[in-house]
Amino acid sequence: MIQINTIAKYGFLFLLLLPLSGCFWEKKTEAQEEKPITQTSLSPSVDVIKVTRGVLTQPREYIGTTEPIKEIILRSQAQGQILNFKVDIGDKVTQGQVIAQLDDTLLKAALSKAEAELVSLNSAVIEAQADVISAQAEVKSNQVRLAQLEVDARRLEELYNEGAIAKRDVELAITEAKTAKQSVKASESQVNVKKAAVETAKGRIISQKAAIEEEKKRLIFTQIKAPSSGYVLEILKEQGNLIQPGGEIIKIGDFSQVKVNVAVSELELEKLKLGKTVNVNLDAFPEQKFTGIIKRISPAAERDSRQIPLEILLNNQEQKINSGLLARVRFSNNETPPILIPESALKIGNPRETKLSNTVFLLDNINGNEQVITRKITLGENKNGRVEILAGLNPDDRLIVRSTGKIENGQKVRLSAISTIN
Numbered sequence: 001m002i003q004i005n006t007i008a009k010y011g012f013l014f015l016l017l018l019p020l021s022g023c024f025w026e027k028k029t030e031a032q033e034e035k036p037i038t039q040t041s042l043s044p045s046v047d048v049i050k051v052t053r054g055v056l057t058q059p060r061e062y063i064g065t066t067e068p069i070k071e072i073i074l075r076s077q078a079q080g081q082i083l084n085f086k087v088d089i090g091d092k093v094t095q096g097q098v099i100a101q102l103d104d105t106l107l108k109a110a111l112s113k114a115e116a117e118l119v120s121l122n123s124a125v126i127e128a129q130a131d132v133i134s135a136q137a138e139v140k141s142n143q144v145r146l147a148q149l150e151v152d153a154r155r156l157e158e159l160y161n162e163g164a165i166a167k168r169d170v171e172l173a174i175t176e177a178k179t180a181k182q183s184v185k186a187s188e189s190q191v192n193v194k195k196a197a198v199e200t201a202k203g204r205i206i207s208q209k210a211a212i213e214e215e216k217k218r219l220i221f222t223q224i225k226a227p228s229s230g231y232v233l234e235i236l237k238e239q240g241n242l243i244q245p246g247g248e249i250i251k252i253g254d255f256s257q258v259k260v261n262v263a264v265s266e267l268e269l270e271k272l273k274l275g276k277t278v279n280v281n282l283d284a285f286p287e288q289k290f291t292g293i294i295k296r297i298s299p300a301a302e303r304d305s306r307q308i309p310l311e312i313l314l315n316n317q318e319q320k321i322n323s324g325l326l327a328r329v330r331f332s333n334n335e336t337p338p339i340l341i342p343e344s345a346l347k348i349g350n351p352r353e354t355k356l357s358n359t360v361f362l363l364d365n366i367n368g369n370e371q372v373i374t375r376k377i378t379l380g381e382n383k384n385g386r387v388e389i390l391a392g393l394n395p396d397d398r399l400i401v402r403s404t405g406k407i408e409n410g411q412k413v414r415l416s417a418i419s420t421i422n
Helices: 002-034 105-161 167-221 266-271
Strands: 047-052 061-075 080-083 098-102 224-227 230-237 248-265 278-284 289-297 309-313 326-330 338-340 358-367 368-374 379-385 386-391 398-403
Touching: 047 358, 061 230, 098 248, 105 167, 167 224, 224 386, 248 266, 248 326, 266 309, 278 309, 338 398
Parallel strands: none
Antiparallel strands: 047 398, 061 248, 061 326, 080 098, 098 224, 230 248, 248 309, 278 289, 278 326, 289 309, 338 386, 358 368, 358 398, 379 386
């Protein structure tokens, strides 16, 4: 009886409160409907990047070794013992610098002997010239005597014609005149002989002077001088060795420029030409980029590998690039790289789609709001998740690559935290 009264009591209270609770619920629902829905809560978040240029495939790398632009093997031009070297391997030398000394004792003695012989020859010329003067004086004397004898012979002939003297006296006078005439001719011949002796002596002097100059050159050649500036690469003889003319002494490298020899694939030949610039990296200088110039392209490929030998020049004004450094050469075309975008930008809304769309979504700021605009593009090659764009995009366009929801032209969106634009 008590339980029935209790249930009836609580049921009566429930009926009294039911209208009040219905009013409360109704007011709460109305309040919720009056709450405004903001645009931000509906705008999808997008990842945005700036459009850039690039290459799908990096150019092939070729390995070479640095060498001096010129290597000179210095040879001896004289015979002698190497007394000393004035430089060592790695030393810098300048043109004309003495780098080694040969023993010059014998050459100095030979030069002194040749100079003494020249003095003797000069004396012989003076003596021969004196003989010429003496012979010329004798000619004059004989000419005077001949003239006198001819006068005497004519006078005696007149006396003979007058009958004053015998014919024999006239004949003797004529004979003496003829003899004197022969003496004049003989003395004139002697003058010519003496003059020839002078010329011969002078010729010996010229020859001796040439011999002296030759000895002086040999003496100069005992000082081995650098023919050009560079660095000592190798010393080919030891101090104390006897060297013959033409013997190799020292090797010098000119590092004003450095060359790199590489052999490239025949497939690269079409885009290579003399004077074209190439990119060169040296492992010794990992933070520095070098630009080389193609100096020589071999007209013949290597028989076994069918590769084309090239010679590339690098400027080395600071003389910091040494010989034997590992060089990595890349041949890139000088055309402007194409625009590249991620494949994800062509699959927005359907990332599992294999076919790439020819429409992209760009971000534009209109009246302070970030809005989506669509644009048609022309696709090129694609590789490793990147696609070439042949037309339709410009560098620095703001490209949407991902979205948290479906987007369309003119729609307002929000930038994600990982977007790479300012």
